[in-house]
Amino acid sequence: MNFALVVEWLIKGVVLVLILLGGFAYLTYYERKALARIQVRIGPNRAGPWGLLQPIADAIKLIFKEEPTPARADKLLFILAPIVTLVPALVITAVVPWGPTMTVFGHKLTLYIADINVGVLYIMSVASISVYGIVLAGWSSNNKYAMMGGLRSTAQMVSYEIALSLAFISAILLAGTMRMTDIVEAQKSIWFVLLQPVGTAIFLIATLAEVNRPPFDMPEAEQELTGGYHTEYSGMKFALLFMAEYDKMIAICLIGATLFFGGFREFWFLANTIFSVDRMPWLGPIYIFIKIVILLFGMIWVRATFPRIRYDRLMAFGWKVLLPLSLAVVFITAVGIILAEQVNPLWMWGIPVVSLLVGVFAIAMIDRELRRKDYARR
Amino acid sequence: MDLTLILFIVLAITAIATAIGLLVSRNAVYAALFLVLNFATVAVFYLLLGAPFIAMAQVTVYAGAIMVLFLFVIMLLGAEKLPKGQALPWQRPLAIVLTVVLLAEAGILLFQRLSITTALSNPEAALNTEGAVRGLGAMLFSQYLLPFEVTSVLLLVAMIGVIVLTKENKA
CATH class of the missing domain: 1.20.5 (Single alpha-helices involved in coiled-coils or other helix-helix interfaces)
Incomplete structure (x- = not known):
């Protein structure tokens, strides 16, 4: 074990955590500003120029807030739950590369913490663990509504995890590997979003449910559950839960950008120019930052646009629409790859065409179901 | 003493401690959490043995899916406090x-x-020749095809069974 290597890992890990924590603070600012603009308001503008110091003011307020623990709450788990929620949100990004390998002062620097050959599987397993914090927060609060919020989120996350994993599989199939850096390299000529648009759409929808964002924010539906699993939390413990939610947003956008939008590779119109990542490796982190900001805007936009859907319909959508659709997408992708390999490379374009047809069919079926007379009464 | 051995001893102690914790804790939620820790420790054992795929599958399936459902049922039934009741x-x-x-x-x-x-x-040597995951997939679809297919049929039957059982009566 090389000492310098350990120090390098340590520095990269600390930098990544700091980026995520700072990113959380300014993501809240970004979200509030974007939401305000969409709703024709101004948004935070008091603290600092353009309200830029607002996140810091929020943090100071939360630090000095009183932190009561509810009576007969399970003290240990009540304190542990925010930590258990936050840690998966931070460690999930460890396998995602945010830049190519570059040479700095004669030292080869890789811009990822770990490049393991089961990278996508690692993401899946960390995502599947991340539900514990929310369940425990709900249960340990000794509060009916918090508990119901926790249970709802368990059911929701377990259900949408399947569609999410199958969306991962379509990217794995196209790349032929689970190693994240190889998946990025496989998208050198064409992004997977073009080869598998329906898979990408499933990924984006399922991640909304996975990180409990509107319109799937059942666990914290205010009108029904006051505050869901974090009803009883305040002060820094609440801040940790909040931080976990926003860091998950950043992480999921980073993963989505890597799996379907070319990762740290340049945009297609910059390929083979001086701005290509091959020529200027330090542009990699900038490209992925731009992609993350765009994807995050999509999430905020969805929050501003769509009303929250009812819980049973959420589950029905997950199980009856997303699951069969994602299975079909995996099947189409696999068949398309085999045909492209065995018969003619042009069959590769059969994948997006057939997937889109199936997607349109699914939307038509949903539309038909919604138009049924007795739908509203069920 | 090399690093792997130290790691192994620490992990072994953790695994045994969490297993004992699972047995003695009188609160079902804590027992379930001890079991989760135990599964996670076993996953690290798989990593030490050079089987990352199995390790990740262990975390995803056991710690991530099955234990979440356990916790779900425990909390839903409010059965977290075990009664003192007599053993069989x-x-x-x-x-x-x-x-x-x-x-x-x-x-x-x-x-x-x-x-x-x-x-x-080195039992994993065969699996590492062309990448662990690729090797595992090739094994599953060639040498162990029949068990694999039987398992998939079993899972399908279970899925259909659940759908039939929970289907509401049209009457």
Whole structure:
């Protein structure tokens, strides 16, 4: 074990955590500003120029807030739950590369913490663990509504995890590997979003449910559950839960950008120019930052646009629409790859065409179901 | 002492401690959480043995899916506090007999392994030749095709069974 290597890992890990924590603070600012603009308001503008110091003011307020623990709450788990929620949100990004390998002062620097050959599987397993914090927060609060919020989120996350994993599989199939850096390299000529648009759409929808964002924010539906699993939390413990939610947003956008939008590779119109990542490796982190900001805007936009859907319909959508659709997408992708390999490379374009047809069919079926007379009464 | 051995000892102690914690804790939620920790420790054992795929599958399936459902049921039923209630009369003798059998089995296997040193020589070598995941997939779809197919049919049957059982009566 090389000492310098350990120090390098340590520095990269600390930098990544700091980026995520700072990113959380300014993501809240970004979200509030974007939401305000969409709703024709101004948004935070008091603290600092353009309200830029607002996140810091929020943090100071939360630090000095009183932190009561509810009576007969399970003290240990009540304190542990925010930590258990936050840690998966931070460690999930460890396998995602945010830049190519570059040479700095004669030292080869890789811009990822770990490049393991089961990278996508690692993401899946960390995502599947991340539900514990929310369940425990709900249960340990000794509060009916918090508990119901926790249970709802368990059911929701377990259900949408399947569609999410199958969306991962379509990217794995196209790349032929689970190693994240190889998946990025496989998208050198064409992004997977073009080869598998329906898979990408499933990924984006399922991640909304996975990180409990509107319109799937059942666990914290205010009108029904006051505050869901974090009803009883305040002060820094609440801040940790909040931080976990926003860091998950950043992480999921980073993963989505890597799996379907070319990762740290340049945009297609910059390929083979001086701005290509091959020529200027330090542009990699900038490209992925731009992609993350765009994807995050999509999430905020969805929050501003769509009303929250009812819980049973959420589950029905997950199980009856997303699951069969994602299975079909995996099947189409696999068949398309085999045909492209065995018969003619042009069959590769059969994948997006057939997937889109199936997607349109699914939307038509949903539309038909919604138009049924007795739908509203069920 | 090399790093792997230190890691192994720490992990072994964690695994045993969490297993004991699972048995003695009177709160079902804590017992379930101890089991999660135990599964996670076992996953790290797989990593030490050079089987990252199995390790990740262990975390995803056992710690991530099955135990979440356990916790879900425990919390939904409000069954977290176990009653003091009496044990089944035949449980204790049966447990003792089964423990003795298990320990004897483990001991025999251990001594067999000690005598045949070749058996320990890198069992994962075959899987690592063309990448662990690729190798595993090839094995599943060639040598172990029948068990694989049977398992998938079993899962399908279970899925259909659940749908049939929970289908509401149209009457």
